[in-house]
Amino acid sequence: MPRRKRHRLVTKEPPVSVYKPAGIPAMELEEILISIDEFEALRLADFEGLSQRDASTAMQISQPTFNRVLSSARSKVASGIVQGYVLRIEGGRYRLADGTGILECLDCGASVDMSSGDKSSCQACGSTRLRWLRWEKGMRPGDKK
Numbered sequence: 001m002p003r004r005k006r007h008r009l010v011t012k013e014p015p016v017s018v019y020k021p022a023g024i025p026a027m028e029l030e031e032i033l034i035s036i037d038e039f040e041a042l043r044l045a046d047f048e049g050l051s052q053r054d055a056s057t058a059m060q061i062s063q064p065t066f067n068r069v070l071s072s073a074r075s076k077v078a079s080g081i082v083q084g085y086v087l088r089i090e091g092g093r094y095r096l097a098d099g100t101g102i103l104e105c106l107d108c109g110a111s112v113d114m115s116s117g118d119k120s121s122c123q124a125c126g127s128t129r130l131r132w133l134r135w136e137k138g139m140r141p142g143d144k145k
């Protein structure tokens with residue numbers, strides 16, 4: 001049996017899922033993927049100003065794990081800004097504190113039930129390539145891109 005990985009607790013959804021440099025077509029840009037749990041680490045530590053101890057408690061992970069997630073997030077954001085990449089915030093192994101939200105599977109298009117136990121993979125096909133849907137206006141769960 002593989003060790004069951006802990007889902008990182010995320011309290012707030014990102015208000016925007018894609019940041020793109022102005023004036024350049026997206027097709028010509030490199031993209032950096034930041035997971036929702038990395039975004040949350042960045043939000044807690046660098047925006048809310050929590051200590052790493054408090055922030056790791058908030059996400060219900062160990063301090064070394066939090067430190068790793070935060071370092072990865074910082075380096076991705078810096079790398080994206082410095083090099084003029086698209087920053088895409090989606091996916092990752094996490095669960096929302098209030099159990100709400102809409103995720104779509106990129107492989108089969110199914111919507112992922114946020115009230116179920118496992119929010120890091122598609123219940124229909126098992127894919128872990130999930131995309132945050134809520135903030136894309138006009139889209140409904142199950143819509144194809």
Ligand SMILES: [Zn+2]
Binds near residue numbers: 106108110126127
């Ligand atoms: Zn699927």
